[in-house]
Amino acid sequence: MTSSPIVAITEPAAGVALVTMQDRIHKNAFTDALIAELTRAFAALGTRADLKTVVLTGYDNYFSSGGTQEGLRDLFDGKFVFTDRDLYSVALNCPIPVIAAMQGHGIGGGFVMGLFADIVILARESVYTANFMRYGFTPGMGSTFIVPEKLGIALAGEMMLSAANYRGEELQRRGVPFAVLPRDQVLMHALELARSLAQKPRMSLVALKDHLAAPLRQKLPAFIEQEVALHALTFQQPEVRERIETLFGQ
Template identity: 60%
Template sequence: MQPVVELREIEPGIALITMQDRVYKNTFSDDLVKGLAHAFLTVKETERYKAVILTGYDTYFASGGTQEALLAIFEGQLKFTDSNIYSLALECPVPVISAMQGHAIGGGFVIGLFADFVVMSRESVYTANFMKYGFTPGMGATYILPRKLGLSLGNEMLLSGSNYRGADLEKRGVPFTVLPRDQVMSHALELARQLAEKPRLSLVALKDHLVETARAELPNYIAKEVAMHELTFHQTEVRDKILSLFGK
């Protein structure tokens, strides 16, 4: 059986992390969360790696929290901070490329945006759909969406919870490469090859400098998101929406 998260060195210095939970469509199951944490730890501890490509399978990149996890947060049994996967790419010492060849939903969209490079597909759906269920965003979404997409579009996606195709976002001027799905991985690999030509020490030093502000500011946003969850997540309406709308 294929592992839910697979780490391979596809070329010298280039690590490919593939999320491939076909049963749960790359929602944040326990196996996916643990697999991602282990893969990024391995990258951190392996000094020959100079770049990481993070991708999904077929038409899915990552699908965010499971219905069970969302209901557990509603019941007060869980917080999204109990397992920090949202900032794995940000904290990774070497540059990370999100090859978002497939749909990226909720927290799945957020973890992709924390990468240093983002490549989207025109056909796929991208959404920060937290408010679709009536609860405020988490996982650093309120920080990273306005920062990466611009204040107007980022806030629009957060407040509306609507779906956007990659082609729609391309028209809105997102500062990322948007390609047909079958070209996303090849473009990500070309980026990774450019990075792998550089000394690892230089890549690590420059990334540390470039993301220093984000690493410092994010914890404050996370604390505010947790506080908003305490205020908004425990409404009966939220539970009903999680039960009736999940996966639609």
């Protein structure tokens, strides 16, 4: 299987593809290169008749750190909208089940991308945040849909409004419906689940995923449209540009 320096693709078991984001320079931020490689990987893997599941993970203590500072500047300047770079729905639209082994920090869009997987596993030590409002603009990438859908409306509202950081162990105490394990056990658990899925007929897996994902796929576009409209409103504030320049990476 073809890999790139920032996205490694291996097959640790029959029927299982492991996609590892490993852009250490940018901490798996959404650079143009990472977006292109991940999109290409999922497009290719989804057509493989011999594959039954995909595991998506990061490296060391990073799953994905979300948008880059340059990307946020471009959003502020109106050079693109987040729908131009649709990374958020690659897991949702993959025909076979996707397991997000979020062993490392999931920041902003990086956290949201993981939540679009069919099965999510978090690490007790890692930080997860929907931190869009930290910079003064409203959440995008389908956050206002998938975060409440997966975490519940109360916790999701708190996360998005406060833009606070949450350790996996705190989210576990708050009742998130995911496995939350020590970091060094996350990928191992994900691969065990993947091997279990790979024992099932591919046609049945595809049919069931399509059935389970159908309501999400149907509802998501309306939320995306609303988020784009909110971005057009909230990105226009000078305070947003100032926050992007002064708070990014802190």
